[in-house]
Amino acid sequence: MTLSRNSARFFWKSLPQEVKDTRPELAAVWRIGQCLWKRDYAGVNTAAQGFEWGPDLADFITAFLESYRQRIFKLLTSAYSTIRVADVAHFMGMSEEDATNYAVQNGWSLDAAAKMLTVKKPKSQTNQKLDASKLQRLTECVFHLEN
Template structure:
């Protein structure tokens, strides 16, 4: 089995491509009738779906993995623990699941990239959902200590009230769609017409 597309994606840190590559390879292997049971990179494949926030496909893949493979390779179960936390929207639990396993070098880079991406996603969620939030809750969502979470938020332009231990969210500036003035469009049309004739 040629895993070079997967190896290349990992080497180039194109983690968003992992799930698609593995899905296509799995279909190819199934079509060719090749047994891949023990050497398939299930942990990486699961991580690929988790990285692109495709938990339904991750659940489906998890159900396909033979029980004895899950039992013999604890890293697969550790990856699925992240998936379970995402499925149940246990935001703090996602970070715990990431931290509590000693990842192989192969998975470590993908898990670290996912952790960073997940923290950004959670921060965007906080920005869209809150105008003020406690430092404690922020640290839970971001998977950081309270001090680190407060510092992270302040770096993003939020303000902190040390007395109440509350953060005031800085809303993102939404670009407004410009309306086209019909008179300007008419003048532009006349100008172009004049240039052409």
């Protein structure tokens, strides 16, 4: 992870100032990256939604935010059994109403009086047994990729 962060910093510092000035979307992407590295979950959403993206990047940013929200939701699901609506809204970069709707649509339950959400844990998956032929094919594939 450090290598990626350092590479990004080097890339940013090596960009000529005139490129940064004429391409404001680069600075906006840079702000998103900084928030990701700092684990500033709400900041990612603020940075992404606080810029008017051109048509060439708008769909990408929308898809990124949806994927990011799903990842954060999955993290919240694994970390909490109950959580305040305000905290979910903060982490997800949504209004409390939208965060509540998102959580309830994904199986969580709401205690409206306490403004708390009860997390629905996913059913644990059973491990599949790997037969010898699948292991052999996997080994051959890895061997082929390495050579």
